[in-house]
Amino acid sequence: MTLIAIALIGLPFALAAAGTAWVRITNLAMLFVFLSLGLNIVVGFAGLLDLGYIAFYAVGAYVYALLASPHFNLHLPFWIILPIGALVACLFGVLLGAPTLKLRGDYLAIVTLGFGEIVRIFLNNLSQPVNITNGPQGISRIDPFRLGTFSFSRTETIFDLQFSGPIKYYYILLVLLLLVIAVNLRLQHSRIGRAWEAVREDEIAARAMGINTTRIKLLAFAMGASFGGVAGGMFAAIQGFISPESFVLVESVMVLSMVVLGGMGNVWGVVLGAVLLSFVPELLRYTVEPLQKSLFGKSIVDPEVIRMLLFGLALVLMMLYRPAGLLPSAVRKRELKGSAK
Amino acid sequence: MSARQEQGPGAPSSGDAAGGGVLLECARLDKRYGGVLALAEIEFSIHRREIYGLIGPNGAGKTTLFNALTGIYPAEAGGFRFDGNSLSGLAPDQIAARGIARTFQNIRLFGNLSALDNVMIGRHVRTRTGVFGAVLRTRAALEEEAAIEKRALELLRYVGIAARANEVARQLPYGDQRRLEIARALATEPKLLALDEPAAGMNATETAELKQLLLRIRADGITILLIEHDMKLVMGLCDRVLVLDYGRKIAEGAPREVQRNPRVIEAYLGGAIAEAPAA
Numbered sequence: 159m160t161l162i163a164i165a166l167i168g169l170p171f172a173l174a175a176a177g178t179a180w181v182r183i184t185n186l187a188m189l190f191v192f193l194s195l196g197l198n199i200v201v202g203f204a205g206l207l208d209l210g211y212i213a214f215y216a217v218g219a220y221v222y223a224l225l226a227s228p229h230f231n232l233h234l235p236f237w238i239i240l241p242i243g244a245l246v247a248c249l250f251g252v253l254l255g256a257p258t259l260k261l262r263g264d265y266l267a268i269v270t271l272g273f274g275e276i277v278r279i280f281l282n283n284l285s286q287p288v289n290i291t292n293g294p295q296g297i298s299r300i301d302p303f304r305l306g307t308f309s310f311s312r313t314e315t316i317f318d319l320q321f322s323g324p325i326k327y328y329y330i331l332l333v334l335l336l337l338v339i340a341v342n343l344r345l346q347h348s349r350i351g352r353a354w355e356a357v358r359e360d361e362i363a364a365r366a367m368g369i370n371t372t373r374i375k376l377l378a379f380a381m382g383a384s385f386g387g388v389a390g391g392m393f394a395a396i397q398g399f400i401s402p403e404s405f406v407l408v409e410s411v412m413v414l415s416m417v418v419l420g421g422m423g424n425v426w427g428v429v430l431g432a433v434l435l436s437f438v439p440e441l442l443r444y445t446v447e448p449l450q451k452s453l454f455g456k457s458i459v460d461p462e463v464i465r466m467l468l469f470g471l472a473l474v475l476m477m478l479y480r481p482a483g484l485l486p487s488a489v490r491k492r493e494l495k496g497s498a499k
Numbered sequence: 500m501s502a503r504q505e506q507g508p509g510a511p512s513s514g515d516a517a518g519g520g521v522l523l524e525c526a527r528l529d530k531r532y533g534g535v536l537a538l539a540e541i542e543f544s545i546h547r548r549e550i551y552g553l554i555g556p557n558g559a560g561k562t563t564l565f566n567a568l569t570g571i572y573p574a575e576a577g578g579f580r581f582d583g584n585s586l587s588g589l590a591p592d593q594i595a596a597r598g599i600a601r602t603f604q605n606i607r608l609f610g611n612l613s614a615l616d617n618v619m620i621g622r623h624v625r626t627r628t629g630v631f632g633a634v635l636r637t638r639a640a641l642e643e644e645a646a647i648e649k650r651a652l653e654l655l656r657y658v659g660i661a662a663r664a665n666e667v668a669r670q671l672p673y674g675d676q677r678r679l680e681i682a683r684a685l686a687t688e689p690k691l692l693a694l695d696e697p698a699a700g701m702n703a704t705e706t707a708e709l710k711q712l713l714l715r716i717r718a719d720g721i722t723i724l725l726i727e728h729d730m731k732l733v734m735g736l737c738d739r740v741l742v743l744d745y746g747r748k749i750a751e752g753a754p755r756e757v758q759r760n761p762r763v764i765e766a767y768l769g770g771a772i773a774e775a776p777a778a
Contacts, residue, residue, distance in 0.1 A: 355612060355616070360608075363607040363609065365595075366569055367600075
């Protein structure tokens with residue numbers, strides 16, 4: 159336990175030695191862990207397939223960008239905006255959840271997919287007649303986190319240690335992430351978590367047992383969405399620039415893949431899935447090209463192609479050997495075994 | 500908690516006070532599926548602490564009546580009064596909260612969860628921990644969680660499957676799954692327990708044990724509405740019986756009377772019984 163803690167605290171400095179880019183990559187990976195844990199509530203716990211989850215990330219990011227950038231010349235502090243972003247995303251979650259309460263499986267997936275696209279298209283087009291989102295150009299020069307005069311984007315030297323911007327964000331993300339993990343774990347083993355499980359297993363039986371399935375499903379949507387909103391706000395602050403392009407369908411699919419690969423419903427599995435799927439492509443990016451250059455003298459295959467190839471291969475292998483995920487939840491494992499029988 | 504009984508499902512207080520009053524009243528109930536009248540003008544009432552049987556040939560509308568009662572498929576006309584209040588327009592979870600719990604003909608357990616989890620879910624409607632309590636692990640939440648688990652274990656013991664608490668519901672033997680469904684229903688603290696063919700698929704020994712269990716549940720103050728095809732069980736257990744055929748009530752009364760009712764015999768054995776050649 160202490161070893162892990164020391165490793166997590168020391169990690170950014172080790173990464174910084176390899177290049178600040180790696181700290182940034184790690185931060186992005188942590189955002190994806192954050193997102194996956196949010197989606198895990200909806201998909202893993204309550205069993206509601208959501209293919210438009212990235213919309214909440216977008217909502218959170220845009221709320222932050224609009225309230226802390228020269229775009230509207232608003233510069234609210236981050237500790238006010240993040241909760242607002244969570245709240246607005248939560249509202250969108252209910253907005254999506256309410257009309258889809260009666261849907262399950264494929265049908266729900268299609269509606270959520272549409273929802274995700276609608277949000278992105280709105281962001282893309284809300285530049286006229288009143289310029290709200292600045293359309294496809296996106297919003298730039300977004301404020302970093304700031305506490306008084308302490309800015310999270312500047313590099314500072316404390317005790318001979320260089321704290322670069324990304325390193326500071328790393329620690330914020332780490333703290334938030336631990337909180338989110340704790341929330342996930344505690345919810346899972348509670349009255350609420352059991353109600354979600356009941357809804358996932360058999361909705362009619364759940365209702366007959368006195369569970370208000372409407373409320374419990376909306377709760378899952380709302381909670382998942384607000385996590386997405388907070389992650390979005392962090393994303394906007396860290397990047398300093400956002401545009402609708404960051405919130406395309408592929409991103410939703412990516413987050414869902416992280417949840418599924420790691421093991422739906424198992425918090426640690428989801429963390430592992432998100433970390434793997436965030437890092438491996440980056441590793442490839444940094445190894446595939448130099449490797450080809452040194453072997454053949456030129457780059458033959460684009461790293462992006464290799465990445466997709468491996469991604470596909472990984473999914474096929476997973477379905478064959480670990481259909482319930484790398485670290486499956488006990489319940490999912492039983493479920494899949496049962497259906498195979 | 501009460502000294503009166505240690506592990507019983509806990510009799511609702513109103514049951515004792517009102518003695519033999521009416522618990523459930525069904526008035527002119529109609530239920531349609533498209534053009535088919537599945538239930539027509541059904542009327543009956545169940546007294547407190549009664550074991551009330553609901554019988555009839557396949558397709559007579561017994562399960563339809565259960566679904567109407569528990570709000571899963573509400574009726575078009577007429578309705579139920581339960582414990583003095585109308586159930587019209589209530590959702591299934593609200594009806595469960597009022598004190599009606601049911602089991603299902605084709606067992607609907609939360610199959611991938613443990614037996615214990617199944618019963619703990621039954622406690623949902625009588626407990627209140629929300630998101631904040633669960634996340635912050637407030638004292639109230641922790642205490643409630645412990646109470647939920649304790650109660651669930653008691654109920655598993657009560658129906659006789661305590662040893663299987665941690666086994667996956669789906670993998671339990673058939674008879675135990677039926678018992679588990681009863682335990683889960685009891686966890687909601689019902690005043691009326693509606694059982695849809697609890698003895699289906701059970702052997703003679705299991706059925707006899709089930710009978711003892713149901714008698715014990717009644718003795719603990721819970722009224723039972725029972726759909727059952729095992730006539731021996733119905734006749735030996737029920738105080739009164741309602742017979743349905745093609746969605747209509749054809750007889751009601753003590754099991755012995757009903758058994759001799761020519762309309763009932765006709766419904767069960769077919770109108771042409773006299774001419775039918777002995778097989």
